[in-house]
Amino acid sequence: MEKIIVERRVQSRIPIPEGDFHLSLYTTNQDDKEHLAVVMGQVEEKDNVLVRVHSECFTGDVLGSLRCDCGDQLNRAMNRIAHYGEGVVIYLRQEGRGIGLLDKLRAYNLQDQGLDTVDANLALGHQADERDYSIAAGILADIGVKSIQLMTNNPLKIEALIEGGIPVSKRIPLETDVTLENAEYLFTKAQRMHHMLNLNVMPASIVLGNIGGENEPT
Numbered sequence: 001m002e003k004i005i006v007e008r009r010v011q012s013r014i015p016i017p018e019g020d021f022h023l024s025l026y027t028t029n030q031d032d033k034e035h036l037a038v039v040m041g042q043v044e045e046k047d048n049v050l051v052r053v054h055s056e057c058f059t060g061d062v063l064g065s066l067r068c069d070c071g072d073q074l075n076r077a078m079n080r081i082a083h084y085g086e087g088v089v090i091y092l093r094q095e096g097r098g099i100g101l102l103d104k105l106r107a108y109n110l111q112d113q114g115l116d117t118v119d120a121n122l123a124l125g126h127q128a129d130e131r132d133y134s135i136a137a138g139i140l141a142d143i144g145v146k147s148i149q150l151m152t153n154n155p156l157k158i159e160a161l162i163e164g165g166i167p168v169s170k171r172i173p174l175e176t177d178v179t180l181e182n183a184e185y186l187f188t189k190a191q192r193m194h195h196m197l198n199l200n201v202m203p204a205s206i207v208l209g210n211i212g213g214e215n216e217p218t
């Protein structure tokens, strides 16, 4: 595979109610997208930097859709970084687990007809998950972090970053509230995509089976 080259094109200060972040826009030799790094504090040359690698989700991140947990996860990660005083959110432009917004919305319609999130992707000719985290590893290397604490429930993301040369010293679970709208989606992620979710916390009103996670305590 072609060696990944990331280039930081511009950096700007972005104040939000929780504090001052700096937004860097990256281009790469892998695609023509604009990937983003949202950074608080001085993280260069530091160990155990708090990091979230987040894949774009227009419906969840912008609209607050309850069909998935993306928006909630992004907010929690930003809040945790602001509370801690430093950290990084890498925002990868791979909408809908990499299938794009058009097919993600088509997949939602298939899910409304009874397919789960994995089978809906397969029915549209995609893989269950087409995301790639190698660009995130490249951006983290460019930022200059030495090792990271990754906020994720996804073991594949940890493996991919380590493979990309970013030491992950710790996983910090990023669990969100289970609702009637997202319960089946979260259940599928835990059961079919090996996400480390503790769905025992699911409200009693949502009965989906007896799948528990293997979560370590936080």
Ligand SMILES: [Zn+2]
Binding pocket: 057, 059, 060, 061, 068, 069, 070, 071
């Ligand atoms: Zn989402």
